[in-house]
Amino acid sequence: MEMSHRSSTYGKIQETAINDLRELLNIPSNYKVLLMQGGGTGQFAAVALNLIGVTGTADYVITGSWSAKAAKEAAQYGKVNAVLPKVAKYISVPRQSSWQLDPKASYVYYCDNETVEGVEFDFVPEVPASVPLVADMSSNFLSRPIDVAKFGVIFAGAQKNIGPAGTTVIIVREDLIGKHLKSTPSILNFELMDKNSSLMNTPPTFIIYVMGLVFKWIKRNGGIAGMSKLANAKSKLIYDTIDKSNGFFYCPVDPNVRSHMNVPFRIGSAAGNDALEKEFLAKAEADGMIQLKGHRSVGGIRASLYNAVTLAETQQLANLMLDFYKNNK
Numbered sequence: 001m002e003m004s005h006r007s008s009t010y011g012k013i014q015e016t017a018i019n020d021l022r023e024l025l026n027i028p029s030n031y032k033v034l035l036m037q038g039g040g041t042g043q044f045a046a047v048a049l050n051l052i053g054v055t056g057t058a059d060y061v062i063t064g065s066w067s068a069k070a071a072k073e074a075a076q077y078g079k080v081n082a083v084l085p086k087v088a089k090y091i092s093v094p095r096q097s098s099w100q101l102d103p104k105a106s107y108v109y110y111c112d113n114e115t116v117e118g119v120e121f122d123f124v125p126e127v128p129a130s131v132p133l134v135a136d137m138s139s140n141f142l143s144r145p146i147d148v149a150k151f152g153v154i155f156a157g158a159q160k161n162i163g164p165a166g167t168t169v170i171i172v173r174e175d176l177i178g179k180h181l182k183s184t185p186s187i188l189n190f191e192l193m194d195k196n197s198s199l200m201n202t203p204p205t206f207i208i209y210v211m212g213l214v215f216k217w218i219k220r221n222g223g224i225a226g227m228s229k230l231a232n233a234k235s236k237l238i239y240d241t242i243d244k245s246n247g248f249f250y251c252p253v254d255p256n257v258r259s260h261m262n263v264p265f266r267i268g269s270a271a272g273n274d275a276l277e278k279e280f281l282a283k284a285e286a287d288g289m290i291q292l293k294g295h296r297s298v299g300g301i302r303a304s305l306y307n308a309v310t311l312a313e314t315q316q317l318a319n320l321m322l323d324f325y326k327n328n329k
């Protein structure tokens with residue numbers, strides 16, 4: 001933990017982690033992998049600072065809380081065009097034929113998996129070749145195959161699928177580097193980060209070490225295909241339990257965009273029943289399952305099934321749900 005980030009020993013740790021990630025995602029050679037701090041929220045600003053100056057405007061596809069926050073942040077640095085009409089609740093992804101894209105946008109931004117609402121894209125948006133696609137994959141990174149070549153920038157905070165909080169992975173196409181606004185802080189500047197091999201200042205070395213171990217673990221466990229198979233099996237267990245409960249458990253999200261990582265649901269009715277949900281959470285906790293409470297903005301329950309959660313653990317949750325249903329229906 002005390003190792004200097006300038007030592008060759010650490011250099012090797014970081015290089016190995018990045019190379020393993022390149023191998024896992026088959027990242028083409030014209031893409032750079034950067035490790036930055038500031039989390040996903042830091043990238044909300046960084047993406048705009050580094051890219052919006054090209055034309056001064058950007059398209060934001062808002063399908064949940066995190067893309068909404070990203071759009072708000074970007075609006076400080078340029079003109080943000082909301083591609084979709086405002087909705088009261090984020091429970092779907094409108095098909096692309098209905099989108100209002102601006103041909104002059106510097107980039108098109110979307111969040112591949114909305115962590116709070118449990119809305120996950122079931123397609124990669126099609127954008128003109130001249131407009132880079134930017135994706136926040138913070139909460140489903142390395143959980144399903146992606147074709148990196150379709151994207152201009154992909155970013156993901158480590159803390160869901162790839163390690164403890166503290167570093168953010170940015171995969172950026174080479175030709176998009178160097179287009180930042182003049183006022184871009186050095187720490188958020190893709191060009192400076194790239195020039196300095198993500199070592200412009202002290203990185204969270206221990207976090208990056210752990211992330212490297214996670215990449216090795218994913219490689220040993222079937223790579224991205226293995227993680228994807230597991231994510232499908234785990235989420236199916238919970239969604240099937242919800243769907244077979246005659247409305248006792250209720251998930252508001254459109255079936256085609258239900259997240260494989262975050263399963264939000266209510267108990268008792270579509271609006272939820274506070275007493276039942278409290279009782280369920282207490283039973284889960286007594287059974288060793290903590291932090292199943294939904295995000296404070298939507299309430300209810302949320303099962304996050306990140307890569308490290310096993311099928312057996314997910315079955316344990318499904319069993320608890322089934323028991324709870326039988327005792328309270």
Ligand code: PMP
Binds near residue numbers: 041111136
């Ligand atoms: N994007 C998504 C999809 C997220 O789930 C989160 C955090 N949960 C963020 C961005 C923000 O990340 P951070 O807390 O690292 O700033």
